[in-house]
Amino acid sequence: MKTTLQALVLICAAALTATACSDPTAGGGADTAPAAKVDPTAKLDGVKLTMWTAQNTVNAPRQVIDAFEKATGAEVDTQAIPDLYEQNVPTKLASGDKPDLMFWQPSLSTLPFIQPQQNLLPLDGEPWTEKLGDTEKTLGVIDGTRYAAIVTSPAxxxxxxxxxxxxxxxxxxxxxxxxxxxxxxxxxxxxxxxxxxxxxxxxxxxxxxxxxxxxxxxxxxxxxxxxxxxxxxxxxxxxxxxxxxxxxxxxxxxxxxxxxxxxxxxxxxxxxxxxxxxxxxxxxxxxxxxxxxxxxxxxxxxxxxxxxxxxxxxxxxxxPDQTNGVVAFRTGDEKRQNAARQFLAFWLDTDYEAYIKAMKIPSVQPGVPSPEGLPDTSKAQIKALPTANGVFQxxxxxxxxxxxxxxxxxxxxxxxxxxxxxxxxxxxxxxxxxxxxxx
Structure with a gap:
């Protein structure tokens, strides 16, 4: 919401590849065939994943990362991208740098700036997708394909x-x-x-x-x-x-x-x-x-x-904001790609209740109750979400x-x-x- 779009226009027009800012409603480029199911707690000894975050959200995934590393033996390294996050991420991607995972706003207006059809793993059919609330199910989807896991409720x-x-x-x-x-x-x-x-x-x-x-x-x-x-x-x-x-x-x-x-x-x-x-x-x-x-x-x-x-x-x-969605990148390394999907499955299945309790935030899954002790203002927002209108973003x-x-x-x-x-x-x-x- 604080991003200067003119800078993103220049990135789209010059810095990215010829298809970098293609029509966000057009298909193509993504293999949407269902991926093999993953075991959220399968051992991943020796696997290292990189996750990009904004400077103000570098600690947001800490609880789930610690739990995932303990359960699987994997290592997840968080890297804070300097502000403005929404401007600097496309620039880094254009230079050829690419993480395994990343916080990103799962909205129709912002998700296209990272080329989801070309850059991201499709997440349709993951076991956690059907657990999302009705509003959350509408986020992170471009042309009918899901590219973002919804880990927190939209503001x-x-x-x-x-x-x-x-x-x-x-x-x-x-x-x-x-x-x-x-x-x-x-x-x-x-x-x-x-x-x-x-x-x-x-x-x-x-x-x-x-x-x-x-x-x-x-x-x-x-x-x-x-x-x-x-x-x-x-x-x-x-x-x-x-x-x-x-x-x-x-x-x-x-x-x-x-x-x-x-x-x-x-x-x-x-x-x-x-x-x-x-x-x-x-x-x-x-x-x-x-x-x-x-x-x-x-x-x-x-x-x-x-x-x-x-x-x-x-x-x-x-x-929607960048804390709501997490995307997984096509890195060409199948082992890391599957580990990234496993991390998301662990986050939204195995660990989700512990995560929202530690963060003291509302649940995006109707089947998982929001933690106790939230302010009444937060409870009122949870109640209002199902009938809420989307902002223009x-x-x-x-x-x-x-x-x-x-x-x-x-x-x-x-x-x-x-x-x-x-x-x-x-x-x-x-x-x-x-x-x-x-x-």
Missing amino acids: MLGVYYNKDVFRKAGITEAEFPKSYDELLALGHKIKDTTDAAAFYEAGGDKWPMQWQMQVQLTDLDKQWWADLNKNKEAWTDPVVVEAVTTYKEKLLDAGLAQKNYRTGTFTGSADALWNGEAGMVLNVTSFQSQLQAKYSTEEINKKLGWFPVSNSTADGMYS AKAIVAPDTHLYLAEMIYGKKTPKQVAQAIQDQFAQVAKAQGAPGF
């Missing part, structure tokens, strides 16, 4: 709120919004009855600004997104322009954000909400992760709550850097119409570089 987008601020404003659960308009009305109630800002917006870090716009696009149907991906619809659609305009005029210009929203930060949003300086923050699960790193479950339950919202319903939104073949153009808007450099046009221009540029039909 949930919704509203974190300060319970004390809501009490001061006289807001009860019965008033939780069932539409974006009702969410803004809630904001006005906070603004009019308390000293807190209704929302905290992080214009300094930019990327969180996209969420206010995204929530308003949830009424666009599957056909609209399908047509967008074929260049039959565009981001300049009046619905998109209206969403940007509403964010500017009815939230920012209306004084519903904190005074320093142009320079606000992601970490600042957590502090402001915790201290009651803001009543609400619209953000994804990484917002909660920073709170859990500082406060106990009991403290979070006492101080904060969470509810889902979309444009015209009370549904949440899910947002999960629906569009390219995820434009909307936050960069919104940042220009808050400094008066772009109008809402110009923001929409910039989004469309970048979307078409990257889609063309990928060789997507219609562009």
Whole structure:
């Protein structure tokens, strides 16, 4: 979500091979015949696997790696790729460097940048695939072929709120919004009855600004997104322009954000909400992760709550990120390739319950209960996931850097119409570089 796509365009256009950024919806290149079943705990003495991670997720697979090495005798070496991860990984792949395993965002917009048809092992038919929840089953799949194992639940987008601020404003659960308009009305109630800002917006870090716009696009149907991906619809659609305009005029210009929203930060949003300086923050699960790193479950339950919202319903939104998916590469070494598949089978079969308990995260498998002790905000997100709408990263073949153009808007450099046009221009540029039909 923080990636600059122009850099990826250059990688696709110049650095990779001629087929590197081919149509993400086209088949070919991958042998999708079912692979032989693997025993998750079979001995692998002397086998060494390499796993690439982002700098902030280098310790995420530690529990499962330790358990796998102990059970099999294999060695799994993690290598942290410098930020920006989504930019530097394709560059390393273009140079000929290739791991056995890698964290990667399993979305329609990001998975194609690593050439799944040419580079990755297909994972259809693996025993863990049918254990995934309905939403998780839709991730990591390109043209009907699964290329990513889903090891964590996609981030949930919704509203974190300060319970004390809501009490001061006289807001009860019965008033939780069932539409974006009702969410803004809630904001006005906070603004009019308390000293807190209704929302905290992080214009300094930019990327969180996209969420206010995204929530308003949830009424666009599957056909609209399908047509967008074929260049039959565009981001300049009046619905998109209206969403940007509403964010500017009815939230920012209306004084519903904190005074320093142009320079606000992601970490600042957590502090402001915790201290009651803001009543609400619209953000994804990484917002909660920073709170859990500082406060106990009991403290979070006492101080904060969470509810889902979309444009015209009370549904949440899910947002895939690079911690959700793990891919296995075609290395040409059959022994290592089978070991990589065995590692994934061990992760999602043998060790999965121990892994999520150690990580204190929700389960992606309905048959495996989430660990006890999760904050109520996390439990609310688990409950909302089955009916959640996907963010545009999960629906569009390219995820434009909307936050960069919104940042220009808050400094008066772009109008809402110009923001929409910039989004469309970048979307078409990257889609063309990928060789997507219609562009």
